[in-house]
Amino acid sequence: xxxxRGSALLxxxxxxxxxxGGSPAPGAGGQQGAKEFSVxxxxxxxxxxxxxxxxxxxxxxxxxxxxxxxxxxxxxPQMRAxxxxxxxxxxxxxxxxxxxxxxxxxxxxxxxxxxxxxxxAAYGPNAWTNNYYFENIEGYDKLNPExxxxxxxxPKPTTDKLSGLKVVDATTLEVTxxxxxxxxxxxxAYTGFAPMPKxxxxxxxxxxxxxxxxxxxALDGEWVHNQKIRVKKFDGYxxxxxxxxxxxxxxxxxxxxxxxxxxxxxxxxxxQTIPPASTSEAKRLLGDRFVPTPSGTxxxxxxxxYDKRFQSADLRKAVSMAIDxxxxxxxxxxxxxxxxxxxxxxxxxxxxxNACGEPCVxxxxxxxxxxxxxxxxxxxxxxxxxxxxxxxEQWMTAVANQLKDNLGIADIQFRKIPAADYxxxxxxxxxxxxxxxxxxxxxxxxxxxxxxxxxxxNRMGWESKEFNDxxxxxxxxxxxxASIPLYQKAEDLALSEMPMAPLWNWQDQAGYSxxxxxxxxxAYSPNLDTxxxx
Amino acid sequence: xxxAVQRLLQAVPVFxxxxxxxxxxxxxxxxxxxVALAGDKPLPDEVLHTLxxxxxxxxxxxxxxGIYMLNAVQGDLGETFTGQPVSELLQGRWAVTAQLAxxxxxxxxxxxxxxxxxxxxxxxxxxxxAVLAGTTFVIAVPVFVVGYTAQIMLGLNLALxxxxxxxxxxxxxxxxxxxxxxxxxxAYVARLTRTxxxxxxxADYVRTARAKGLRRRRVIGRHAxxxxxxPVVTFLxxxxxxxxxxxxVTEGIFNLPGIGQQVFQSIQLQEGPVVVGIVTVLVMIxxxxxxxxxxxxxVLDPRIRxx
Numbered sequence: 001x002x003x004x005r006g007s008a009l010l011x012x013x014x015x016x017x018x019x020x021g022g023s024p025a026p027g028a029g030g031q032q033g034a035k036e037f038s039v040x041x042x043x044x045x046x047x048x049x050x051x052x053x054x055x056x057x058x059x060x061x062x063x064x065x066x067x068x069x070x071x072x073x074x075x076x077p078q079m080r081a082x083x084x085x086x087x088x089x090x091x092x093x094x095x096x097x098x099x100x101x102x103x104x105x106x107x108x109x110x111x112x113x114x115x116x117x118x119x120x121a122a123y124g125p126n127a128w129t130n131n132y133y134f135e136n137i138e139g140y141d142k143l144n145p146e147x148x149x150x151x152x153x154x155p156k157p158t159t160d161k162l163s164g165l166k167v168v169d170a171t172t173l174e175v176t177x178x179x180x181x182x183x184x185x186x187x188x189a190y191t192g193f194a195p196m197p198k199x200x201x202x203x204x205x206x207x208x209x210x211x212x213x214x215x216x217x218a219l220d221g222e223w224v225h226n227q228k229i230r231v232k233k234f235d236g237y238x239x240x241x242x243x244x245x246x247x248x249x250x251x252x253x254x255x256x257x258x259x260x261x262x263x264x265x266x267x268x269x270x271x272q273t274i275p276p277a278s279t280s281e282a283k284r285l286l287g288d289r290f291v292p293t294p295s296g297t298x299x300x301x302x303x304x305x306y307d308k309r310f311q312s313a314d315l316r317k318a319v320s321m322a323i324d325x326x327x328x329x330x331x332x333x334x335x336x337x338x339x340x341x342x343x344x345x346x347x348x349x350x351x352x353x354n355a356c357g358e359p360c361v362x363x364x365x366x367x368x369x370x371x372x373x374x375x376x377x378x379x380x381x382x383x384x385x386x387x388x389x390x391x392x393e394q395w396m397t398a399v400a401n402q403l404k405d406n407l408g409i410a411d412i413q414f415r416k417i418p419a420a421d422y423x424x425x426x427x428x429x430x431x432x433x434x435x436x437x438x439x440x441x442x443x444x445x446x447x448x449x450x451x452x453x454x455x456x457x458n459r460m461g462w463e464s465k466e467f468n469d470x471x472x473x474x475x476x477x478x479x480x481x482a483s484i485p486l487y488q489k490a491e492d493l494a495l496s497e498m499p500m501a502p503l504w505n506w507q508d509q510a511g512y513s514x515x516x517x518x519x520x521x522x523a524y525s526p527n528l529d530t531x532x533x534x
Numbered sequence: 535x536x537x538a539v540q541r542l543l544q545a546v547p548v549f550x551x552x553x554x555x556x557x558x559x560x561x562x563x564x565x566x567x568x569v570a571l572a573g574d575k576p577l578p579d580e581v582l583h584t585l586x587x588x589x590x591x592x593x594x595x596x597x598x599x600g601i602y603m604l605n606a607v608q609g610d611l612g613e614t615f616t617g618q619p620v621s622e623l624l625q626g627r628w629a630v631t632a633q634l635a636x637x638x639x640x641x642x643x644x645x646x647x648x649x650x651x652x653x654x655x656x657x658x659x660x661x662x663x664a665v666l667a668g669t670t671f672v673i674a675v676p677v678f679v680v681g682y683t684a685q686i687m688l689g690l691n692l693a694l695x696x697x698x699x700x701x702x703x704x705x706x707x708x709x710x711x712x713x714x715x716x717x718x719x720x721a722y723v724a725r726l727t728r729t730x731x732x733x734x735x736x737a738d739y740v741r742t743a744r745a746k747g748l749r750r751r752r753v754i755g756r757h758a759x760x761x762x763x764x765p766v767v768t769f770l771x772x773x774x775x776x777x778x779x780x781x782x783v784t785e786g787i788f789n790l791p792g793i794g795q796q797v798f799q800s801i802q803l804q805e806g807p808v809v810v811g812i813v814t815v816l817v818m819i820x821x822x823x824x825x826x827x828x829x830x831x832x833v834l835d836p837r838i839r840x841x
Contacts, residue, residue, distance in 0.1 A: 124580035144580040226791035265697040
């Protein structure tokens with residue numbers, strides 16, 4: 001009697017468990033379909049283009065949406081959904097769209113589809129992540145009224161339309177900016193500028209889980225959180241990059257290491273980030289299918305210029321010269337990153353190798369001489385970084401050791417800050433020592449680095465009217481080509497005062513299985529539409 | 535029956551105290567979860583304000599907790615910072631973790647007791663020494679080492695099991711992670727069974743049973759083993775907590791979208807409501823499992839039931 005009861009209980013539990021688990025859907029492995037492949041992914045936060053800046057979301061959105069412009073492998077803007085983006089004065093821009101484009105639900109893509117999406121993103125109460133991308137369009141402040149001093153609550157905007165957006169006709173959109181901005185066309189390659197169909201606005205929440213785009217792939221089925229997102233070729237696509245494969249299965253991984261094991265086991269066909277620790281093994285195993293891609297992401301060492309101990313530019317340069325960037329890159333990043341003597345990443349038009357010159361080249365003797373000339377450093381030097389990644393602590397420790405050995409700074413302490421608190425700490429100028437500063441590129445223009453990082457209200461508390469004037473001149477230059485020398489002059493100025501020292505440029509390491517070919521991953525997109533399945 | 539109801543009623547204060555403590559702990563974490571959402575990019579003040587208000591982050595702790603509980607008893611667990619309903623988020627994940635835990639449990643139970651019996655009956659023999667050495671090893675090695683090693687050796691190199699994910703469903707996808715997760719508990723179950731069995735085999739009632747001329751099988755199964763299982767069952771109840779803690783690591787290694795992964799993520803993102811929701815259910819399950827264990831004592835040894 002007792003024995004039966006015991007086993008019945010166990011059996012019941014097992015049945016209940018297997019019943020609620022459900023059986024796997026066919027094709028979930030991504031290997032069954034003839035002309036489809038799988039891509040390793042981290043769980044996206046959102047799939048509404050205006051509401052996400054995470055690279056995982058963007059990987060999916062690049063398959064689902066055609067933006068007005070795209071950036072080719074050389075970093076040059078090319079037209080995609082737009083036929084042309086032109087301006088006489090760099091302030092009023094006319095975007096002409098290619099006719100005959102369709103959303104996945106059959107709706108035509110019109111100038112209004114762009115205006116609607118941009119207005120929604122710029123509308124403060126929607127609280128979308130990409131809100132600030134629209135701040136240079138006229139009328140932005142009306143959609144984002146400032147919170148009065150001492151009040152917790154922001155007043156409700158009186159309008160939900162940017163006055164700077166004018167739908168001229170079905171294929172013409174006129175954009176008026178608050179100031180001339182020569183880089184405007186290149187910014188239109190950023191995911192935040194994607195169009196949205198009318199159907200989206202009936203239920204924005206539902207749309208976020210099931211976006212309808214205008215790209216070569218359409219969402220297929222539900223986004224199964226933390227497991228998979230499936231997209232299939234969109235037959236109504238009339239744009240310039242029709243999909244070569246029938247479908248792509250995004251398999252969501254919690255850890256990069258696990259994704260890499262699955263790549264080796266043939267369970268996933270493409271992963272965009274091979275863990276640095278596995279670099280040499282991956283090179284050996286994958287051969288040509290190991291693809292290092294330079295990235296736009298840079299690490300810097302910022303100085304608290306508002307702190308009087310860091311007011312001497314010579315001291316800041318001495319610190320920069322005392323750091324052996326190559327040694328740290330080799331030790332911490334397996335040599336995958338590139339030491340930097342420039343404020344912008346190598347793939348950005350206008351990049352100059354070692355624009356910085358001597359102050360960014362490791363030289364122990366000169367560093368020490370300059371350090372002494374600047375009066376040295378007394379007291380504790382605190383180094384700030386966040387706990388978001390263990391490698392931060394590794395390279396900061398290396399920097400600390402080099403500053404000890406090369407400059408003789410005896411008392412160095414670490415200030416490791418929770419990731420959630422790090423940016424507010426920097427913003428509030430609470431750091432009293434050198435700190436890790438990082439920038440992820442949004443679009444390949446020197447402006448995208450210089451303005452947010454060195455411009456007004458920067459984290460270092462560095463102020464230079466000359467620098468800001470140069471940026472204004474460059475922004476209103478007649479063309480992108482004409483703007484570059486002016487950005488370079490601004491970069492030179494920032495380097496000569498060194499409120500923040502460049503350290504290294506990141507690199508991503510992708511890998512793919514022998515099941516797929518024509519993989520053209522670049523810094524701007526994994527270009528999933530080009531991939532063919534053997 | 536009265537006993538069972540009593541035990542369930544005890545859960546009510548436990549429920550409120552635990553949830554409040556958890557809420558307070560997440561609340562006390564440093565940093566602004568909304569700012570952290572945007573990574574290295576700035577968020578406009580307007581967006582910050584709107585999001586803080588939406589998630590009541592400007593209110594004092596007790597008010598936030600009150601709002602949460604009021605909604606929770608009405609079946610609304612709120613939503614995550616990315617706008618996904620918490621109840622929907624957890625739905626699919628419980629199934630994954632339950633399947634993992636049951637696989638691990640069955641493994642612990644069957645293999646653990648089996649090894650324990652073999653070792654206990656042949657005390658000092660080769661089998662016994664092997665079990666002792668093996669379990670010492672498993673207890674000493676951290677679960678992530680066992681996990682990654684098993685994944686590479688058995689999953690990738692020998693291709694006996696899937697390397698990661700839940701594509702193949704239960705039980706195939708859960709076998710390897712279940713064994714990894716259960717290995718620690720298995721070692722204890724085996725040792726407990728062994729020791730307990732050795733003791734009981736020397737007890738008077740076993741000698742009596744033998745003297746009566748009962749067959750060896752019946753003596754061991756019906757008399758000695760049954761009594762020996764009481765400490766093992768106690769352990770299996772308590773071990774449920776260990777399984778949940780181990781699930782955080784195991785689910786991470788084998789990419790199982792379960793509760794463990796979610797707790798880890800949510801604590802990092804400081805999503806108080808999600809953490810509280812999960813922990814509350816965990817506490818309830820823990821209470822239930824231990825209730826079941828107590829009831830099982832009665833089955834194994836009727837004297838306990840009467841007492």
